[in-house]
Structure formats: structure tokens, C-alpha cells
Amino acid sequence: MKAQRLSLFGEANPSAMRTGGFIPAIKSAMGQAAKKSAFSREQILDRMNALAVSAGVRMTKGRSKVISLDTLDKWLSSEEREHVPSLLALHIFCLALEDTAPLRAWLAAFGCDVMTAEDRKLRDYGRACIEDKARAKAKRKLEDMILEEWR
Structure with missing residues (x-):
């Protein structure tokens, strides 16, 4: 919670x-x-x-x-x-x-x-983490598509 x-x-x-x-x-x-x-x-x-x-x-x-x-x-x-x-x-x-x-x-x-300077750093860090996860998800989706084509 x-x-x-x-x-x-x-x-x-x-x-x-x-x-x-x-x-x-x-x-x-x-x-x-x-x-x-x-x-x-x-x-x-x-x-x-x-x-x-x-x-x-x-x-x-x-x-x-x-x-x-x-x-x-x-x-x-x-x-x-x-x-x-x-x-x-x-x-x-x-x-x-x-x-x-x-x-x-x-x-x-x-x-x-x-918003303090520390708050902004934490916000930017969180945003970067979310963007990394989105890129990783897109990468996995592309890998799955490529592997499907190879089968």
C-alpha cells in the first residue's frame, strides 16, 4: 500500500x-x-x-x-x-x-x-526507468517476431 x-x-x-x-x-x-x-x-x-x-x-x-x-x-x-x-x-x-x-x-x-532539486532527480530517474522498460518490452516483441519468422 x-x-x-x-x-x-x-x-x-x-x-x-x-x-x-x-x-x-x-x-x-x-x-x-x-x-x-x-x-x-x-x-x-x-x-x-x-x-x-x-x-x-x-x-x-x-x-x-x-x-x-x-x-x-x-x-x-x-x-x-x-x-x-x-x-x-x-x-x-x-x-x-x-x-x-x-x-x-x-x-x-x-x-x-x-518540487525540490532532489524530487526532480528522482522524477527523472523514474522516467528513465520506465522508458528503459518500454524499450526492453519493444525489443522483446521484435525478438519474438524475428524468432517466429525463423521457425
Whole structure:
């Protein structure tokens, strides 16, 4: 029996996850990523702001190219449902922490996940194995046809 990897948010109620449940999942994943990070919130903020400034982008709708610690705290708080980071802010957050968990939480709403470099190698290996078996099967079929003709 194939082992199944269950998602904390998506499996129990997939309809809710696809509608509104993904926002708390993303915020929770952001909070967990921040907690497990080696960076303090202030350092996370500095890293995010530096990335945004260097890219010349804004993470919020306002005029400022940087965010405040208060804004970051609201994004990381599951209780602050009205304060949701933009897609760009989520991207910058993931880059600043070098952690794709928040992105994975969002993709889970679509039944998707992030593929790592190791995952790609294993996929390519599996594909090569299947192709080898298909070629071996075709080869055996041709051998059988040739042997039938010789009989």
C-alpha cells in the first residue's frame, strides 16, 4: 500500500481550504517559518525590505517601498485575518528566509507542492526507468517476431 502524505489544512476540508482556508494556512506557515528561522523578526524585516528596495518593488499598496515591523507582525499573526501579505510580499518573505513553506501552504490549496532539486532527480530517474522498460518490452516483441519468422 502506498503511503499518503497528509496536509494539515487541506485534507480534512478541501472545499474550505480552496476558498478561505488557505489564507490562515499561509499565515500560519509564515509564522512557523519565522519562528524556526535563525533570524529575529527585525532581521527578517530588514532582509525583506532590502530585497524589495534592491528590486525596486513595493510589498504593499502604499507609497512606501518598505514595510514596518507592525505590518510584518500582522502578516505573521493568524488572528489578523484582514492583514494578508500580497503575492509579492509572500515571495519576498520566502526569499528572505530561504524557506518555501508559506508557498507550499498556498499551493496545497490547488493540490500542488513545490518540487525540490532532489524530487526532480528522482522524477527523472523514474522516467528513465520506465522508458528503459518500454524499450526492453519493444525489443522483446521484435525478438519474438524475428524468432517466429525463423521457425
